[in-house]
Amino acid sequence: MTAGAPALDVDGLSASYGHLRALFDVSFSVDPGAAVALVGANGAGKSTVARVVTGLVPAGAGRVRIGGTDVTGRHAWEIARRGVTHVTEGRSVFSSLTVEENLVLTFRATLGRAGVGAALERSFAAFPRLGERRGQSAGTLSGGEQRMLALARALGSPPKLLVVDELSFGLAPVVVEQVYAALDRVRDEGCALLLVEQHVDRALRLADRVVVLRKGRVVADGPPAELAPKLDELVLGPGPG
Amino acid sequence: MTELLGYAIPGIPFGCVFALMAIGLVLTYTTSGVFNLAFGAQAFVSGLAFVSLISDGWPRWAAALLAIVVLGPAVGLALDRLLFRRVRTASPIVKLVPSLGLLIALPQLALIIAGSVPTIAPPALFLDAQRVYAHVLGVPVSGLELSIMVATAAVVALLLVLARATPLGLQMRAVVESPRLVELSGINAGRVGATAWVISSCFAGLAGVLLAPLYSQIDPQNYTVLLVWGIAAAVIARFESIPLALGGGLALGIGQQVLAGYLPPGVIASGLRPSLPFIVLLVFLPFGRRNRIEDPLAGCDPPPSTMVEDARRYRPASALAVGADVGTRAVGLWHRALGAGPSESLAARAVRRPTTVVAWTLAALAVLSALTWVPADWLLTMTQGLAFGTVFVSLTLLTGMSGQISLCQASFAGLGGFVAGQLATQMGWPVLVAGVAGGALAALLGVIVALPTLRLAGLPLALATLAFALLADNVLFPVSWLGDGASGVRLPRPSIGPVRFAAARPFFILALVLLVVSAGVVKRIGDGTTGRYLFAMRGSETAASSVGIDVRKLRIGVFAISAGIAGVGGALYGSLQGSLVPEDFNYEISLVLLVVAAIVGLGSIGGAVVAGLVYTTLQRAVATLPTRYAGLVAVLFGLATLSYTRHPEGIVDFLAGRFSELWARLLGALRTPGYGRDAPAPEPEAEPAHGVARP
Ligand SMILES: Nc1ncnc2c1ncn2[C@@H]1O[C@H](COP(=O)(O)OP(=O)(O)OP(=O)(O)O)[C@@H](O)[C@H]1O
Ligand SMILES: [Mg+2]
Numbered sequence: 001m002t003a004g005a006p007a008l009d010v011d012g013l014s015a016s017y018g019h020l021r022a023l024f025d026v027s028f029s030v031d032p033g034a035a036v037a038l039v040g041a042n043g044a045g046k047s048t049v050a051r052v053v054t055g056l057v058p059a060g061a062g063r064v065r066i067g068g069t070d071v072t073g074r075h076a077w078e079i080a081r082r083g084v085t086h087v088t089e090g091r092s093v094f095s096s097l098t099v100e101e102n103l104v105l106t107f108r109a110t111l112g113r114a115g116v117g118a119a120l121e122r123s124f125a126a127f128p129r130l131g132e133r134r135g136q137s138a139g140t141l142s143g144g145e146q147r148m149l150a151l152a153r154a155l156g157s158p159p160k161l162l163v164v165d166e167l168s169f170g171l172a173p174v175v176v177e178q179v180y181a182a183l184d185r186v187r188d189e190g191c192a193l194l195l196v197e198q199h200v201d202r203a204l205r206l207a208d209r210v211v212v213l214r215k216g217r218v219v220a221d222g223p224p225a226e227l228a229p230k231l232d233e234l235v236l237g238p239g240p241g
Numbered sequence: 242m243t244e245l246l247g248y249a250i251p252g253i254p255f256g257c258v259f260a261l262m263a264i265g266l267v268l269t270y271t272t273s274g275v276f277n278l279a280f281g282a283q284a285f286v287s288g289l290a291f292v293s294l295i296s297d298g299w300p301r302w303a304a305a306l307l308a309i310v311v312l313g314p315a316v317g318l319a320l321d322r323l324l325f326r327r328v329r330t331a332s333p334i335v336k337l338v339p340s341l342g343l344l345i346a347l348p349q350l351a352l353i354i355a356g357s358v359p360t361i362a363p364p365a366l367f368l369d370a371q372r373v374y375a376h377v378l379g380v381p382v383s384g385l386e387l388s389i390m391v392a393t394a395a396v397v398a399l400l401l402v403l404a405r406a407t408p409l410g411l412q413m414r415a416v417v418e419s420p421r422l423v424e425l426s427g428i429n430a431g432r433v434g435a436t437a438w439v440i441s442s443c444f445a446g447l448a449g450v451l452l453a454p455l456y457s458q459i460d461p462q463n464y465t466v467l468l469v470w471g472i473a474a475a476v477i478a479r480f481e482s483i484p485l486a487l488g489g490g491l492a493l494g495i496g497q498q499v500l501a502g503y504l505p506p507g508v509i510a511s512g513l514r515p516s517l518p519f520i521v522l523l524v525f526l527p528f529g530r531r532n533r534i535e536d537p538l539a540g541c542d543p544p545p546s547t548m549v550e551d552a553r554r555y556r557p558a559s560a561l562a563v564g565a566d567v568g569t570r571a572v573g574l575w576h577r578a579l580g581a582g583p584s585e586s587l588a589a590r591a592v593r594r595p596t597t598v599v600a601w602t603l604a605a606l607a608v609l610s611a612l613t614w615v616p617a618d619w620l621l622t623m624t625q626g627l628a629f630g631t632v633f634v635s636l637t638l639l640t641g642m643s644g645q646i647s648l649c650q651a652s653f654a655g656l657g658g659f660v661a662g663q664l665a666t667q668m669g670w671p672v673l674v675a676g677v678a679g680g681a682l683a684a685l686l687g688v689i690v691a692l693p694t695l696r697l698a699g700l701p702l703a704l705a706t707l708a709f710a711l712l713a714d715n716v717l718f719p720v721s722w723l724g725d726g727a728s729g730v731r732l733p734r735p736s737i738g739p740v741r742f743a744a745a746r747p748f749f750i751l752a753l754v755l756l757v758v759s760a761g762v763v764k765r766i767g768d769g770t771t772g773r774y775l776f777a778m779r780g781s782e783t784a785a786s787s788v789g790i791d792v793r794k795l796r797i798g799v800f801a802i803s804a805g806i807a808g809v810g811g812a813l814y815g816s817l818q819g820s821l822v823p824e825d826f827n828y829e830i831s832l833v834l835l836v837v838a839a840i841v842g843l844g845s846i847g848g849a850v851v852a853g854l855v856y857t858t859l860q861r862a863v864a865t866l867p868t869r870y871a872g873l874v875a876v877l878f879g880l881a882t883l884s885y886t887r888h889p890e891g892i893v894d895f896l897a898g899r900f901s902e903l904w905a906r907l908l909g910a911l912r913t914p915g916y917g918r919d920a921p922a923p924e925p926e927a928e929p930a931h932g933v934a935r936p
Contacts, residue, residue, distance in 0.1 A: 018543030047540075056421055056541045075431075076424035086425050091537040094418050097411070105415055108408055109427040153426070 005068030007032045007161045007192030008053060013062035015052050022048045025062070026218050028211045030161065032067075035183075035193035037203040037224070040213035041235050046196045047089050049213070050163045053194070054086040055079040067160055081110065083160035085153060087167065089196075092150035095139025099130055099149055102138050106153045119156025126155045126182055144175040151182055158189040165196040180206065200235075204228060246380045248502035249495045254386045254455060255470075256494020257393035258448045262471025263478060263486035264400070265444035270480050271417045272437035275325045276700055278340040281468030282347035283442060284449030285461050287313050288363070289351050291450045292459050296359040305366055305450060313446025314439040316347075321438045326431075327886040330542060333699035334646050335889045338839045339882040341648075341832050344468075346879020348461040349872025356869065358460075363453035366392055370454050389451045396447060397487055400440070404483070413437055417481075421538040465828075466515075469711055470494070472704055473518040476525045493521065515715035519708035523693050526701045595904040596897040600847055611749055620745050622861045623854065624817055627752035630853025631759050631810030633838050634846060638763045639803035640835065641843035642772065644779035645796065646703040648831050649690065649710035650807050655826025656713070657683040657808020658815035659723045662730030672735030676812035683808025684801040691800035695793055698782065710828035718823035729822035732815040748817060755813055759806045760846045766802070775799065833878065840881045842891025851893050 006029040015023040022045050030036045038046045051057040053064055055076035063072050071079050080086075093102050100120070107119040124131030127148045133141065138149060147167060154162050164183070168176045176199075183206065187193055197203035204210065204224040212220040212227065212234045220227055220234045227234065262280060270276045287308040294304035324339040352358070364370060368384030375382045404410035412433045415423045420430035448467065456463050470493055477489030497514050504513060611623050632654050639645050661679035664670040670678070694705045718724030734743045735751070742748045766772055777785040778792055786792045815821040837856050842848025863873045888895040 020543070051541055054425065056425070056538065075429070076421065077427050077429045080425055080427035088425070088538060092422065094415050094422060096418050097415060101411055105411055105423075105428070106426040
């Protein structure tokens with residue numbers, strides 16, 4: 001771990017699914033404790049970036065560094081052990097396990113047996129609703145509660161980097177505020193954030209920087225204030241006219 | 242009541258071993274996606290080791306320890322590392338073939354290593370097998386039964402505690418749902434899977450050791466029976482529930498003994514008992530895994546290879562030609578090298594399709610040699626190769642082109658042979674006519690197999706056809722008017738009017754003609770509209786039927802034609818040999834056929850022909866070795882699955898692809914100097930982002 005190194009550094013990344021190339025030479029970085037929003041149209045490659053960063057999809061070329069350490073080609077579990085939590089797009093919990101088992105699974109692996117109790121308490125304090133349903137199987141939770149549970153994995157002990165993909169998808173506005181408040185708190189504890197969002201406005205309020213992807217390439221990278229006015233054009237590409 | 246108990250209690254030990262087997266199968270299937278049929282072989286290896294060590298004078302506990310907790314997991318772990326780990330996300334057939342190869346190879350390898358089967362009566366795991374320790378409602382319970390029940394109860398309880406009350410159990414339950422999500426929690430899912438694999442290997446080993454004393458001598462045959470009952474119990478458990486696997490195994494064990502007790506002796510009883518697994522499979526398989534939870538992270542995988550790779554590999558017209566030219570990359574390269582246009586001379590086509598030319602040249606040379614200088618014994622081997630080539634062609638149609646995994650192809654071939662033999666010898670029909678009639682009846686049998694399995698695909702279909710093959714072995718072939726048990730049937734060589742095929746060379750020509758005709762039929766089907774329908778069905782039956790293809794009719798038809806071709810091949814083989822016994826076409830041969838076909842190449846007719854020749858030539862070569870090495874062919878096939886996991890397209894297509902590529906590079910180098918070396922594939926990488934980019 002190099003002092004002063006970015007929490008996440010993505011350098012010249014490309015990735016493919018079989019014969020389908022999804023990313024081309026993507027580079028950006030996230031400073032420690034900073035929040036970066038990754039925006040783009042459907043299919044732009046946002047989730048793919050998140051998956052390559054956390055080791056779910058192999059990088060075809062380029063490097064991924066976490067806190068200065070090269071993790072390209074590492075297994076997802078090794079990257080997770082380095083303090084990276086990934087809340088994936090869609091369902092990101094084990095339906096067949098209970099709420100508590102979902103959390104224990106993560107905490108035991110990352111914090112060891114001794115840390116589990118305290119971490120559980122912190123998670124349930126952040127989302128009391130989960131505490132009430134701790135014995136219920138996660139598959140029977142509502143969509144919003146499942147998102148909370150997925151996020152709660154990061155709350156037990158704040159990771160160095162939290163990657164969140166479409167956190168607010170399908171959530172009621174009140175719940176959106178609740179989960180974003182949780183994100184704020186994690187960030188205050190020094191965790192860097194990589195946020196993938198369709199709902200750009202909400203993400204921009206939190207983010208220090210915005211990276212815009214189009215068809216698998218980075219087309220803009222800068223502070224929200226600077227990019228916000230022309231974001232539509234950046235995301236969708238130059239119009240026909 | 243006492244009578245019922247008197248039958249039921251001896252059934253419990255059988256039920257216990259079936260249950261252990263089923264639990265092992267379910268555990269690996271849920272945690273790694275592989276249905277490991279090789280557990281049958283692993284059980285045999287452990288059982289053999291246990292009895293061999295004891296007959297060498299080892300104490301019972303040491304032998305048990307070594308066989309169950311050392312050898313069992315060691316074999317399992319090695320197989321996982323070398324083979325199964327590579328195929329976890331592959332298509333059903335790619336997952337199945339390695340386990341089938343091992344199921345055949347491992348027992349033979351163990352027998353070669355052991356040298357001989359120990360002759361002592363296998364002892365129980367603990368206690369005195371013969372002594373009666375207790376009476377339940379007047380029914381005596383022997384030490385054998387008691388030891389099996391206690392051991393099973395203990396390990397099942399241990400497993401349940403492990404699954405419910407330990408971190409490892411939690412991790413295993415999570416891996417069942419999504420290995421990737423487990424990894425995101427910082428847990429090495431591969432290690433969890435390997436642990437599950439070790440545990441289930443212990444279960445298989447224990448089942449093997451416990452089964453041994455239930456028979457007077459250790460015999461691989463009994464372990465296949467164990468495997469089949471275990472499969473039936475795993476199917477009852479819907480491949481997922483360990484308690485149901487336990488219950489199912491027990492129910493089957495007790496059920497089969499009770500049935501055997503109450504039914505009158507004779508064909509019904511001896512036939513009904515072995516067919517029970519088949520009936521169970523047919524009843525329970527359609528239920529599948531009921532409310533199976535999808536892996537939420539399945540979206541990280543590239544699209545399944547059946548859709549992308551196969552679309553390139555199984556080009557209907559060209560790939561089914563003898564010596565298919567695979568490798569679109571190579572096609573592209575030589576197209577460019579030649580500047581080939583749409584219309585071209587024969588010579589240009591020959592240059593463009595180098596493998597076709599080479600394949601036909603080799604084939605012509607082989608035929609010429611066979612007709613001139615090849616000595617009689619090798620000519621026989623070649624003719625046998627042609628007969629089996631016909632059977633392999635039937636697999637190309639059914640499994641290669643249509644994606645229906647058949648583990649009863651030898652049964653079709655056997656039926657064809659037996660019917661032909663009976664008609665020729667009992668009714669005096671001309672042999673050729675009898676052979677055609679045999680093929681027709683085999684086709685009918687194909688329809689009979691296809692009908693109840695219409696809703697099955699992939700692994701369930703493979704299991705159902707395997708159960709059917711066992712049914713045929715136990716019920717159909719032993720009857721006197723068909724296979725006639727051990728004595729078998731005679732089938733003379735045919736003649737048409739004055740032309741007699743009794744001599745070796747005329748018969749070779751006859752076999753060649755029949756092979757070419759069946760290959761032609763399959764090729765026509767593959768090239769025509771039906772071939773495209775089959776290809777669509779192979780990708781997805783639902784999708785195929787949604788565009789108006791009658792999938793049911795197609796499946797029944799393809800089963801019938803394939804079984805018919807196999808039947809003709811069986812008759813041809815029988816006529817060549819002069820007689821047939823049921824062992825020539827038992828279920829084991831069916832497994833070998835599929836394994837060999839897959840290893841050599843299911844994707845092309847050329848592959849089928851080569852498979853036939855390889856199959857018989859290897860057997861002949863091994864026949865010259867001392868008898869101890871009789872199982873060497875099986876071991877070789879098992880080893881070949883190592884290459885198969887790397888090249889599932891099969892050796893023939895792999896070599897053909899390599900060859901065309903080399904050829905294209907050579908041509909390219911000749912045309913444009915330096916081209917082949919420094920600019921291998923100038924792919925337009927401009928914007929293939931959201932389209933298919935060829936590598
Ligand atoms: N498993 C897969 N197999 C093949 N192609 C895929 C796969 N997953 C994604 N893709 C393709 O990769 C490209 C990028 O997908 P990705 O999921 O990263 O987009 P995204 O920006 O997250 O879109 P969305 O906003 O809709 O979630 C898309 O063209 C998509 O079709
Ligand atoms: Mg996405």
